[in-house]
Amino acid sequence: MQPTSRDFPANARAGLVDPVLQRALGLARTGFPARRQQAIARLPEFEALREEGRRIKDHTLANLDFYLERYEAVVIATGGHVHWARDAAEARDRVLEICRSVGATTVAKGKSMVAEEIALNEHLERHGIAPVETDLGEYIIQLRHEPPSHIIAPAIHLMKEQVADTFRAAHQELDPARSLAEPRQLCEEARTILRPRFLAADVGITGANFLIAETGSSIIVTNEGNGDLSQILPRVHIVLAGIEKLVPTLEDAATLLRLLARSATGQEFSTYTTVSTGPRRPGDRDGPDEYHVILLDNGRSALLGGEFHDMLRCLRCAACLNHCPVYAAVGGHAYGWVYPGPMGAVLTPALVGLREAGHLPNASTFCGRCESVCPVKIPLPNMMRHWREREFAQGLSPRAYRSGLRAWAWMAQRPRLYHAAAALAGRGLGWFGRDRGRFRSLPLASGWTLVRDMPAPEGRTFQSLWAERQRAGGGTR
Amino acid sequence: MPEPSAPRVGLLVTCLVDLFRPSVGFAAVALLERAGCAVAVPQAQTCCGQPAYNSGDRGDAKAIARQVIAAFADYDYVVAPSGSCAGMVKVHYPQLFADEPDMRARAEDLATRTWELLSFLVDVRGMSEVAARWTKRATYHDACSGLRELGVKEQPRRLLASVHGLCLAEMPGAEVCCGFGGTFCVKYPEISDKMVGDKAAEIAASGAEAVLAGDLGCLLNIAGKLSRLGIRAEVRHVAEVLAGMTDAPAIAAPRR
Structure with missing residues (x-):
């Protein structure tokens, strides 16, 4: 997917005036936090669990080379194949090669953000292979030719009416008079359409929530069971995962799963948690003949040991999106690439470049809600600030903004001059605003007064009044 | 007048209170005095440097932070009528000087003495x-x-x-x-x-x-x-x- 993060302000403006999007976001921004809150209220050790989750991921990242090699060895020992992909193109090529090696024409896909990151669907289609999304949300947006707007709820930007229209347009073979008014009817229709496609698929592709070094297993969680069908029915199962998905043991994964479900959807556990280890063994009743894992780097290893190292702890739970007031205002498409919200504001510049994605870490009030809900305590605002520092150091921020900032900072380092200037500004603005107490417009402040009034200063500065009080002997010192 | 043993509080006025609403500064002084503190207002303060810090201008943020650290070196406590500015001093100054051990120590010392007004009144002074x-x-x-x-x-x-x-x-x-x-x-x-x-x-x-x-x-x-x-x-x-x-x-x- 071609990023449009450069156009974030325009994308955001479009989102702000989209009535369907605003209705959908209005439901999401209270629903997700309320469900998470209820779930953690029932788990008194949640905070201790967060600390443990952070420890597990930190330990794994500090020894990532060891765990990756261990994992590879165990996957091979269980009869699977491991493919290392340095970038998106390599990962796409590996998938295509595997599909071609078995003469695949259709592929059933479980939800995978890495597949979005490497733009897999377009690649397969270009080479004559039809990918079928099997997660309901992903299926909806695939029909609409839209990217996901949320990392766990890809069609969150739509209301059920849009989904019904999409289904009517796509499923022409069904009775036009059928009712699609209820979510349940939409779900059943998707199920009916998808069932034969699972059975027909030659290859199943899933992502991975965790890769287990000890057992060579991959784990996915879903609420629809589509991941199971995608990976069990076809002859070939391909797991697509970033290298940061490793954890040492199944026990570690169990700890993180408890955090993941509560942080993501407010569930105690996702409906389906599926562990896959290698291909079908003699005597197994089901499972694929071939089991492949594609381990994607795509810029991740470059983050190790640097300012953005902690980002590699991310579980992709979306709690940061769900609690972000900026995401709630503009929706996920405004961010212009695969990963929206606070985690996207940190990750996207690392993956597509700061020149393209510089707006994202700037479009934050640093309210800190994302960090406060992150199950593995990623300091998201601090890392957004690090991107701003790089932008400033590289001269990428707008020239007028930089020179204004430097001028202000110069003044702020000269207290006497600063106090004199502030006293003058306070007097002037205070005098002009003395009647109404506010300004509807103000030179050089249009960014402010475009949308709200500017309260007028009281007139005198605190420092000048305090100095007066001291001279009059009214102070304590 | 406060007791001679009264804790000496340096008021971090904040640039917005200074320019827009001195009333808030005087209200803070009144509350601090009622809480038994001797309040002073260092003239060498302007702003906590947050605009530079959050705009990625680490150099200017550090220069302004140094000024604040020096201006408030002699007080038992530093109190701001703002969680944002108090947080800048308490949480972010030590991070800002993470790679300068001497300044980091001074920043951490200031951080332990710095409070947001309401938490100072209630948590420290027991109001x-x-x-x-x-x-x-x-x-x-x-x-x-x-x-x-x-x-x-x-x-x-x-x-x-x-x-x-x-x-x-x-x-x-x-x-x-x-x-x-x-x-x-x-x-x-x-x-x-x-x-x-x-x-x-x-x-x-x-x-x-x-x-x-x-x-x-x-x-x-x-x-x-x-x-x-x-x-x-x-x-x-x-x-x-x-x-x-x-x-x-x-x-x-x-x-x-």
Whole structure:
């Protein structure tokens, strides 16, 4: 997917005036936090669990080379194949090669953000292979030719009416008079359409929530069971995962799963948690003949040991999106690439470049809600600030903004001059605003007064009044 | 006059209080003096440097931080009527000097002495009530930095509960950001507008006649939006109410 993060302000403006999007976001921004809150209220050790989750991921990242090699060895020992992909193109090529090696024409896909990151669907289609999304949300947006707007709820930007229209347009073979008014009817229709496609698929592709070094297993969680069908029915199962998905043991994964479900959807556990280890063994009743894992780097290893190292702890739970007031205002498409919200504001510049994605870490009030809900305590605002520092150091921020900032900072380092200037500004603005107490417009402040009034200063500065009080002997010192 | 043994408090005025609303500074001084402190106001302070820091200008942020660290070196405590500026000193100064051991030690020393006004009054000075009267139905906005960096939540509410005549009408989204965010509000005005518009709607829905908070940045933003929308609600810093200093016109209110 071609990023449009450069156009974030325009994308955001479009989102702000989209009535369907605003209705959908209005439901999401209270629903997700309320469900998470209820779930953690029932788990008194949640905070201790967060600390443990952070420890597990930190330990794994500090020894990532060891765990990756261990994992590879165990996957091979269980009869699977491991493919290392340095970038998106390599990962796409590996998938295509595997599909071609078995003469695949259709592929059933479980939800995978890495597949979005490497733009897999377009690649397969270009080479004559039809990918079928099997997660309901992903299926909806695939029909609409839209990217996901949320990392766990890809069609969150739509209301059920849009989904019904999409289904009517796509499923022409069904009775036009059928009712699609209820979510349940939409779900059943998707199920009916998808069932034969699972059975027909030659290859199943899933992502991975965790890769287990000890057992060579991959784990996915879903609420629809589509991941199971995608990976069990076809002859070939391909797991697509970033290298940061490793954890040492199944026990570690169990700890993180408890955090993941509560942080993501407010569930105690996702409906389906599926562990896959290698291909079908003699005597197994089901499972694929071939089991492949594609381990994607795509810029991740470059983050190790640097300012953005902690980002590699991310579980992709979306709690940061769900609690972000900026995401709630503009929706996920405004961010212009695969990963929206606070985690996207940190990750996207690392993956597509700061020149393209510089707006994202700037479009934050640093309210800190994302960090406060992150199950593995990623300091998201601090890392957004690090991107701003790089932008400033590289001269990428707008020239007028930089020179204004430097001028202000110069003044702020000269207290006497600063106090004199502030006293003058306070007097002037205070005098002009003395009647109404506010300004509807103000030179050089249009960014402010475009949308709200500017309260007028009281007139005198605190420092000048305090100095007066001291001279009059009214102070304590 | 305070006792000779009274703790010496340096008031970190904050640039917004200095320029826009000195009343808040005097209310803070009054509360600190009632809490038995000897208050001084170092002249060598301007701003905490947060605009530079959050804009990625680490060099200027450090230079301004050095100035603050020097200006407040001699006080037992440093108190700011702002969670945002107190958080900058308490949480971010040590990070800013992470790679300069000497300055880092000085920054950490300052950090341990620095407090947001309400948490200082309640958590450090043990204040549990104020002698103020204000007959209003008010709602309280939890400014982000104070809430999430410094844990300011119950302290203002505990003191407000002792104000005669005051009835607190809580908003369900009291902890949601108002959309100020320093330079964010002018860099992304439409997004900021949506956020502060939602905040204004919640204030209106709460039925409150007044809205209080502990950070002037948020208050200027909220007052400006309420005024633009024509929603009548008196906007004040919580210190003004707790100090019983509510004679000055409210923020963005007409003067005559």
